[in-house]
Amino acid sequence: MMFRALALLLLAAPAAAQDRFSPSDLDPLAVSAPTEVMVLGTPHLSAAPDDFTTDMLEPVLQRLEAFAPTHIAIEAVSGEHARFLAAEAARYPGVAEQFAGTALRLSGLAGETVALTPGEAESEAAGLAGTAMTPAGHRETAALFARAGDPWSALVHWLQIPEGARTAGGPVGEELAAALDRLAASRNESAAIGAVLAARLGHDRVWPMDDWTAGDLFLSVVPRLQAAIESDPALQGVMSDPAMAETQAAYRRLTSPEEVLEVYRLFNEPGAQPARAAAEWGAFLRAAGDAEAARARVVAWEARNLRMAAHILEATRGMPGARVLVIVGASHKPYLEAALDDLALVDIVEFE
Helix, strand or coil, X not given: CHHXXXXXXXXXXXXXXXXXXXXXXXXXXXXXXXXXXXXXXXXCHHHCCCCCCHXXXXXXXXXXXXXXXXXXXXEEECHHXXXXXXXXXXXXXXXXXXXXXXXXXXXXXXXXXXXXXXXXXXXXXHHCCCCCCCHHXXXXXXXXXXXXXXXXXXXXXXXXXXXXXXXXXCCECHHHXXXXXXXXXXXXXXHHXXXXXXXXXXXXXXXEEECCCCHHHHHHHHHHHHHHHHHCHHHHCCCCCHHHHHHHHHHHHCCCHHHHHHHHHHHCCHHHHHHHHHHHHHHHHHCXXXXXXXXXXXXXXXHHHHHHHHHHHHHCCCCCCCEEEEEEEHHHHHHHHHHHHCCCXXXXXXXX
């Protein structure tokens, strides 16, 4: 009898393996509307041609506005994470300056007039959410977000002040006002798309969702990866892969509103995502010269994307029917969609 039971168990094993649980299996039980997430894979606009201007993004902005997001998440670190990276500089050399330098500098500038710690300023700014604001109120909230280490949300409020009134005053000193103006004019998609759209929609903030906690793992293998790239055919061929070459060539087309829209459609074409991910990240899995270092690079990348997905989820606070726009470098798009699509009550919406 025991042998018969064991045989039946073994026969059933493959079927059981196919019945693994997915959180999305629970969707039919829900009584509330799902969260809709649009992941906008973007070229990094700092690498656009010299004749690119941010007003060329208007056709893209109009399509995103039609999605009517309730939350906008951006590829930037939170003020809390910026302070963590700065405090742990020995563990993350150079990371705070590269990925949180603007946030930390504006926090310091705002600290000259805002007599709160960054954490206190963040709580104060959050408490103002949903309140009707005059230009003076937007100026005060911009200063609070800047002090909190969230310059992008500070910019959301700065842009909601009529252009002629965007001047120093109250808690916004001359240097902070100039810094916010520079941020507004920057070729950074978190500003040119995220903050601009959030201001247009009257949002209280944007939601920084990047996370470099696994950056120490990545940094630990950089010298070995640099050596491997010089000798490993799998890594040397990444940029010549047709899928990668197409997106790199597309940067040169960012020269008119019509071309910019077509480039964004190209970067977000659903059917193209598997080939691009295979070209860019499959190369590290194929690398034989230093397989351990290459695998560590993939692990750090996947961990970063999983943490991003968690921050996106947390931003909604479980709001039924939330619509989240995620603005992120195009390489992240397939990973974030894969992580989010498997969760309960999350529906992926495509950019068209």
